[in-house]
Amino acid sequence: xxxxxxxxxxxxxxxxxxxxxxxxxxxxxxxxxxxxxxxxxxxxxxxxxxxxxxxxxxxxxxxxxxxxxxxxxxxxxxxxxxxxxxxxxxxxxxxxxxxxxxxxxxxxxxxxxxxxxxxxxxxxxxxxxxxxxxxxxxxxxxxxxxxxxxxxxxxxxxxxxxxxxxxxxxxxxxxxxxxxxxxxxxxxxxxxxxxxxxxxxxxxxxxxxxxxxxxxxxxxxxxxxxxxxxxxxxxxxxxxxxxxxxxxxxxxxxxxxxxxxxx
Ligand code: KIV
Numbered sequence: 308x309x310x311x312x313x314x315x316x317x318x319x320x321x322x323x324x325x326x327x328x329x330x331x332x333x334x335x336x337x338x339x340x341x342x343x344x345x346x347x348x349x350x351x352x353x354x355x356x357x358x359x360x361x362x363x364x365x366x367x368x369x370x371x372x373x374x375x376x377x378x379x380x381x382x383x384x385x386x387x388x389x390x391x392x393x394x395x396x397x398x399x400x401x402x403x404x405x406x407x408x409x410x411x412x413x414x415x416x417x418x419x420x421x422x423x424x425x426x427x428x429x430x431x432x433x434x435x436x437x438x439x440x441x442x443x444x445x446x447x448x449x450x451x452x453x454x455x456x457x458x459x460x461x462x463x464x465x466x467x468x469x470x471x472x473x474x475x476x477x478x479x480x481x482x483x484x485x486x487x488x489x490x491x492x493x494x495x496x497x498x499x500x501x502x503x504x505x506x507x508x509x510x511x512x513x514x515x516x517x518x519x520x521x522x523x524x525x526x527x528x529x530x531x532x533x534x535x536x537x538x539x540x541x542x543x544x545x546x547x548x549x550x551x552x553x554x555x556x557x558x559x560x561x562x563x564x565x566x567x568x569x570x
Contacts, residue, residue: 310344310385312417312439312483318344319505324484324517326507327525330356330373332380334522339381345507346384347419347441347519348374350391350449355523362448365391367405371413378414387441388415392449395420395429402429406438419486421447423473427480434481442477444470445511446489457534459510461490467497474498474506486519487511489536510536 318324328349329335338346352373353365374388388409395402402420409415417439420426430440445460454460461467470490477485484505487495492512499506499515508515524533527542557563 309383310416312385315345315385316483316504319503319516324505324507326517326519328352328355328519328521329377329380330522331376335377335380335384335386338522339384342383344384345387345517345519346377346381347387348377348389348415349419349521350389351521355521355528361451363392363451367391367394367408370394371408374409374413374415385416386414387417387419388413389419390421395426399429399432403432403436406433407436410438417441417483419443421449423470424476427476430477430480430482440480440482441484441486441507442474442482443486443488444473444477445487457489459489459491461494467491467494470494471498471501474502478502478504484517487515489534510534 326345330352350362350365353359353362394405406418419441421443423444461470489510495511496514505516507517524537527539
């Protein structure tokens, strides 16, 4: 069974939704193998696999390349392409064209757009043209320069009210689900209760309808300190480095290749 945006919507109140990022066919097939219903090709790929400091330099070409690879690796999960910085902000027309490229050229099933009330016109245009949209509010890393850093959002009552208004506006515009990033758990729960579409939290507490994590964070690929909201389900970095060092040692000692690896 292939997941659709419409089917994901029906999960609200039925069961919690696990979402994970993936960046290539290999990682996508692992996510699909775990029967995770939604795979997000996040622009976090800029930092996790392309070596950028932030998500801001990520280009459409890079996102298309990785989204196409993820689509090839997935049989069941809904593939969501993250619209990178400046691929939709300049105009509705540009947003429509770039979202269309993710569907036509990269096999995506939906796109993710950062921003609340300010993006409702674009979300409406995309939905009217048959492109399902996952919204994203709270800490939106493409606005990191304006936000002044990776900070918890919605801590004052005024900010919380604005985030609630943003959430309602994104739902009203036709998004099928909404990512809530880095906000107090009480606000995450209040927004989740107020909406009829599922909320997918990342650092927004257990009251959300689902959760999303970054593939490389969950598996402990990096030695860099992870944000508080990350839970490492494995610590692969030392295991991988140990295996690679063992390979190097055996090449250097002549122990590899042995008879079993020799024709
Ligand atoms: O880019 C990304 O991976 C994301 C998720 C963490 C929500 O936006």
